[in-house]
Structures are given as structure tokens and as C-alpha cells.
Amino acid sequence: MSTFPRGFSIRFFLPDGTSDGMKIVEKSNWIGRAIVCPRSKFADLRERPEFNKTGVYLLIGQNNPDEPPTAYIGEGDPVGERLLQHQRLKDFWSSVVSFTSKDDNLNKAHVQYLESRLVALAREAKRCNLENATVPTLPSLSEADRAEMEEFLEHTLQIYPALGVSVFQKPSAIAPAHVHMFQLSGRNFTAQGYEADDGFVVMHGSMAAKDSSAANESNIFATRKHLIEQGLLVDDIDHYRLTQDYTFTSPSLAAAVMLGRAANGRIEWKDIDGHTLKEIQIASAAGTESRMLR
Numbered sequence: 663m664s665t666f667p668r669g670f671s672i673r674f675f676l677p678d679g680t681s682d683g684m685k686i687v688e689k690s691n692w693i694g695r696a697i698v699c700p701r702s703k704f705a706d707l708r709e710r711p712e713f714n715k716t717g718v719y720l721l722i723g724q725n726n727p728d729e730p731p732t733a734y735i736g737e738g739d740p741v742g743e744r745l746l747q748h749q750r751l752k753d754f755w756s757s758v759v760s761f762t763s764k765d766d767n768l769n770k771a772h773v774q775y776l777e778s779r780l781v782a783l784a785r786e787a788k789r790c791n792l793e794n795a796t797v798p799t800l801p802s803l804s805e806a807d808r809a810e811m812e813e814f815l816e817h818t819l820q821i822y823p824a825l826g827v828s829v830f831q832k833p834s835a836i837a838p839a840h841v842h843m844f845q846l847s848g849r850n851f852t853a854q855g856y857e858a859d860d861g862f863v864v865m866h867g868s869m870a871a872k873d874s875s876a877a878n879e880s881n882i883f884a885t886r887k888h889l890i891e892q893g894l895l896v897d898d899i900d901h902y903r904l905t906q907d908y909t910f911t912s913p914s915l916a917a918a919v920m921l922g923r924a925a926n927g928r929i930e931w932k933d934i935d936g937h938t939l940k941e942i943q944i945a946s947a948a949g950t951e952s953r954m955l956r
Contacts, residue, residue, distance in 0.1 A: 672824050678706065687825070692817050693767065697760045698825055704749055707758070713742035716769060717762035718776040718818075721748055721755035722790075722827065728881035728915050730888045733829050734793035735780045737773035754793070759825060761818050768814075771801040775811045776818075783819075783830045788892040789909070790829040823860065833863045833907040844931035844939055846920055851901045853920045855913075855931065857939070862913040862927065864920065870895055870902040874922035882918045885910070889919070913939055 671690040676683060684703050687696040699707045707713055716739040724731035732754045738744035741760055748755070761776075762768065778798040785792060803811065819830055838856075846853040846868075853868035874886060889895040895902040910916035913927030921930070928940035 670820070672821060678703075684710075685825075687821060688764075689817055689821055693764050694761055694814060694817055695764050696818070696821055696825070697762075698757065699760075700757045701749075701755060704745075707745070708742065712760065712762045713745070714740045715762040715766065716773055717741035717760050718773045718780065719745065719758055719760040720780070720822075720827065720829075721752065721758050721793075722829070723755040723757075726881050726884070728911050729884040731790045731829065732793060733784060733790040735777055735784060737770075737777040739770040739773065741773075752793075759822070759827060761814075763814075771803055772807065772811055772814075774798065774801045775803055775808070776815055779811075779815055780818075780830065783832075787830055787832040788889075788894055788906075789831065791888065792829075828860050828909070831860060831909065833858065833909055842933060842942060844933050846917055846930055846932075848901075848921050853904070855916060857913070858909060861909045861911045862916040862931075863907055863909050864904060864916050866904060866907050868904045868920065869898070870904065870920040871922035872897075872901050881915065882924065885915060885919050886922070 673688045673690075675686040675688075677686060678684060682700065684700070684706055685698040687698060688694075695712065697707065697710065697712050718735070718737045719741055721734040721736070722731050723733075734748070734752065734755065736744050736748075741762065745758060745760070778800045781792070781794045781797045784790060784794075785797060822828070822830055841856045843854060843856050846855070848869075848871050851869035851871065853864055853870065855862055855864040855868065857863075874883070886895065889904075889908070890902070894905055894908055896905055910919065913931055914925060915927070917925040917927035917930040928943065929938050931939040933942065
């Protein structure tokens with residue numbers, strides 16, 4: 663059996679005909695359905711039949727694209743009752759992603775299972791400020807139901823990135839084969855990383871400057887603060903040390919956080935031969951990377 667990822671189709675339907683309004687999202691050969699709705703269109707969401715179905719949802723808000731978002735994961739039976747509460751009581755969120763089933767086969771225990779698994783994944787990835795204080799207890803499900811919910815979960819985790827949601831994604835513990843590695847040098851410390859589809863991964867054990875001159879750079883300051891609070895950057899005498907692989911939204915944010923100052927990541931990250939990320943990207947686009955690396 664092939665271990666390579668298989669292609670699949672995702673269908674987007676825009677009920678109001680605008681690209682920034684509500685989106686109905688379906689995946690090929692799957693019973694689930696997602697609704698992505700900006701908070702400004704909440705009244706339209708209330709008119710949807712999915713509002714009265716059993717489901718699991720994610721509330722998300724973000725002040726700056728380079729700063730970690732704030733998120734809350736929940737479930738409802740029906741999902742609409744919980745969303746009405748959050749519309750009144752929670753201020754941080756700007757959009758909601760809700761998953762229900764097209765054939766109404768999800769029950770309360772099913773969505774409690776999905777909620778618990780998603781909260782655990784978000785806590786492990788540490789890519790958001792999670793409003794959930796604890797991981798909900800997994801409900802008691804039959805072996806068959808657990809298998810079905812794990813399959814449902816797998817489909818949602820394929821859809822979230824297509825919606826621009828990365829709070830559940832964690833880099834592989836092992837760098838992909840043949841990945842081009844880069845390093846970053848500071849005063850008495852180094853960091854290692856590589857480009858990924860959803861950003862730039864800085865690897866476990868990389869070091870970062872303890873002092874920072876980025877107080878006026880809100881995205882750099884916020885990301886460093888988040889990593890320290892999450893235990894991802896820990897004090898290691900005269901520098902910080904990264905405790906797990908972490909995906910930054912860009913090579914420049916990765917470089918800036920590790921160096922403690924504003925930085926152009928395409929220039930700062932260099933491979934073992936001294937080629938900058940920018941040079942490698944240009945050579946790759948021109949099809950000359952292999953000659954450069956000889």
C-alpha cells in the first residue's frame with residue numbers, strides 16, 4: 663500500500679455570493695460538512711439548518727497575521743445553542759468554523775469525543791492562545807464509534823489548513839527526507855530550521871537570544887511572549903532554548919523571534935555552504951538549485 667498522501671477535492675459554496683461571507687465546505691466522499699462564518703454574518707448562520715444540528719466548533723480571532731491567534735473549541739447538541747452563548751459572552755473571536763454531519767449521525771458523545779481530541783491536539787501544537795482551560799474527558803464510546811470519530815477527525819484535520827487554520831498542526835518529529843536545512847547564527851548561539859508548506863519550522867534544541875530589542879515590533883514581542891508562556895522557549899543560562907519543533911508563519915518571523923530583533927529571514931537563514939534562503943529560493947524557481955549545490 664502506498665504511503666504517499668492521496669489527492670482529494672474540497673468544495674466551497676458561497677451562499678451569499680461573496681468571498682468574505684459565509685462558506686459551506688464539503689470534502690469528496692465524506693459525510694461531514696463545515697461552515698465557516700465571520701462574526702458579522704452570525705445572523706445568516708442562525709438561518710442555516712446546520713445551526714440546529716449536533717456538532718463541534720472552533721472560535722478563532724487574531725489581531726495580527728504574524729501573532730498567535732486566540733481559539734476556543736467546543737461542542738453542542740445542537741451547536742447553535744452554544745454559539746448563541748458565545749456571541750453574547752466571548753469577545754475575542756472574529757469567525758467560527760463548525761463541523762456537523764450531513765446525515766445527522768453525530769450524537770452528543772460523538773462531538774464530546776471530537777472536542778476532547780481537538781483540544782488535546784491544539785494544546786500539543788501550542789500554536790494558539792487556547793481559551794479552553796483543560797482538556798475535556800473523553801466520553802465512553804464503543805470501539806466502532808471511536809474508529810468512526812477518529813476517521814471524522816482525520817477529515818476535519820485535512821480541511822482546517824485549507825481554511826487557513828493551523829492551530830492543530832504540529833511539525834513531524836523528524837524533518838522530511840531531502841529537506842534543505844538552514845541555520846541562523848547569533849551571538850554565541852545557533853538555530854536550525856527549514857521551509858515547510860505552512861511556514862518555516864525551527865527545530866527542537868535551537869537557541870534564541872535572551873535579550874530582545876523588538877519591544878516596538880508587536881508581532882515579534884507577542885510571539886516570543888507566547889512561546890515563553892507555553893514552555894517552548896526555556897531559560898538556558900545565557901540564551902533561550904526551543905523545546906519542540908515550531909512552525910512560524912514566515913522565515914522572517916522565525917529569524918526575528920530567535921534573534922530578538924527585526925530581521926529579514928530570507929537573508930539571515932543560510933545553509934551549510936553559506937547560501938541564503940533567498941538565493942536558494944531564486945535558484946529553485948529558475949531550476950538551477952541542483953547546480954548551485956554541487
